[in-house]
Amino acid sequence: MAETQTATSAAHTAAPEEFKLRLRRYNPESGEAPYWDEHTIELEPHRSVLEAILQAKDRFDGSIGVRCSCRQAICGSCGIRVNGEPALACHTHLDAALAGSRDGVIEIEPMGNMPVLKDLIVDMDAVHWKKIQRVTPWLIAKQPVPEREYIVPRESMIDVTQTMACIQCGACVSDCLAMEVDPGFIGPAALAKSYRFVGDPRDDQQFERLNDLAQDPEGIFDCTHCFKCVEACPKDVNPMGQIMRLRRIATNDHQIVDKNNGERHEAAFTTLIKDNGLLWEAELLPRSYGGNSWFGKFAPPAGKELLSSLPSIIKALLRGKVTPMGALKPHKIPKQDLKSVQGIFDKVEGREQRYELNLYIAGEDEAPQQGGEDGGETIAASASDPVAAGVTAEPGGKEPDSDPGSEPTDTPTEQRDTEEGLGK
């Protein structure tokens, strides 16, 4: 996802080649509609799309509007769309861009979800920066501020480095599908930024931040889980993953019950799987609105929802898609298996500390066997894996979750989701 789109080997010795660019042009001040311009430029295939745009600007049309600065994927200025996909212009090789084109022409557009100022330049202030401001993007220090530095556990800072890798290019904002239908959604970049502080043990307002983001109808529960931002990010920030962590801490650690049904939905879903092993859709919906128990469906919000969904429900019943019995009775897995599943719930949820393996930080073992990569494998991999010989994953002395007000110490206090080595 965030891989550099690598040039073909020997590209650096390759001779310049012709590439066709199709640029979307628009100047709102002109009063004219957007249009497409085509230019043919000449560059070595390993050179960047940004260099191609700049050559077109230099050779053919000085009025092409493009924003750039560092030209090495650090500054985040040159976010655009290449063949419909978000990219940093300076971080996209021409040969890769050509390979991804529909018709042999590299299509270049401004980013989405933000108004165009001119050609490839979008108004980051109007959307992106406003949303960043929305999440109070600075540390609210715990008091008293130590005379010298705060001393925090190393792992807790590693935990937030993933969000700190953000270069504010706006690629995730450009592609966010929730924002496409709900422009007020706080969005992936700003929410990832908020995790930067929610996850920081020096910050004093974890609960307040999370409560704010959970209660906002366009906050953490407005994310549709579409992975667009994960794919768009050139720096592997995994904004959606950060949003899920915000939800996890809000609901599990602070028991924040939001008015958007976010917590109820999660609780109802999890409870239904624990009770039945399989999902019971007819019960999930009313509980998400009315509360996580069998009585949830009788709560007023559930009734209101039922009423608004009647057209769908009636049609589904008429077509035999949903039978009344099917809706009233859950399907379950066999008793013995349900018992095993419930045992897993009890054991894992009973841990004093949640485990979270973040591959951004932990990385992969050397030479992992790839499942599903080369056709013809059998379902059971050869048992060559030394299933963690001698390595115990069980956390040794479990550190209790310290209360948020305590002094930072050497234990992973605020660090609820121990990243490396499963909390060794």
Added chain:
Amino acid sequence: MKVAYWPGCVSRGFTPELHGSMAQVAPLLDIELVELDRACCTGAGVIAEHNQELADTLNARTFALAQQVQGAELMMNICSTCQGAQSECQERLDANAEYRAHVNETLAGEGLSYEQGLTNKNFLWLLVEEIGLEELRSRVKRPLTNLKVGPFYGCYIVRPRDRLGIDAERPRDHYLHQVIEALGGTVIDYAGMRKCCGFPIITMNKEASLKQAGRHLGDAVDADADCLVTPCPLCHLNLDLQQPLAEKTVGRDLEMPVLHLPQLVGLALGLEPKELGMSRHVVRPTSVIDWSTSVVGATAPAGASGGW
């Protein structure tokens, strides 16, 4: 081929026609389904959101059960969301031996253990990669001539590309296109084909959710599609079951039939619409099948859809 078959929850709940049509289609493709009826829900990302280790352990249990199926070549699912949720857990389990051992310890009480390297493919991937488009084409009895099909991929089966093993050699994000063509149909490209159906936020932000469904359906209508096909039952819920509400939200008539992937395959392999449960959809698939004559591809004249 023999596969350890994970049907998921919704295919046995609100979209029973999906599970049913898969059962009809499997023998026609020489797929032997060994159902993983002891396994539990994948969590659809929601359990992972609640507790990552819990989701990983529950899915590791499913993987371990699949690995116990004698003679099965791989595990197959018919739900994109299951594929996405399982792939996410498997990525973590496969990447780190220490973590895998930790999860397996929880499973040990049941005598189960997940071994790294399971192959788990959605029916769509299996069609293209295991059965092959040529073989599929050779089995078509009733080509979908003149049928204009819009692929609806959704999210979980196309993103993130690395995790799902999508690259130039395995363009899994184009497989629906390839299958529609192999079945003799015409592919209709439209703006929303790889966007979110809106289902995950239907209880949190219903308007935004229905707007998503309504827009993509509207895009498909504007692109002149006869129907959509999807590998995901949750997308089907928002696109078909909720279509009456989506119409209200976006303020236009849509009437766009949405087929499950096995249904589209089944039609081309010669099965009857009713056998495939197509009468159970909220939006009647009359544009797909003229019920009176069962000629694929012909648009049914108004009123000729007796029995639906």
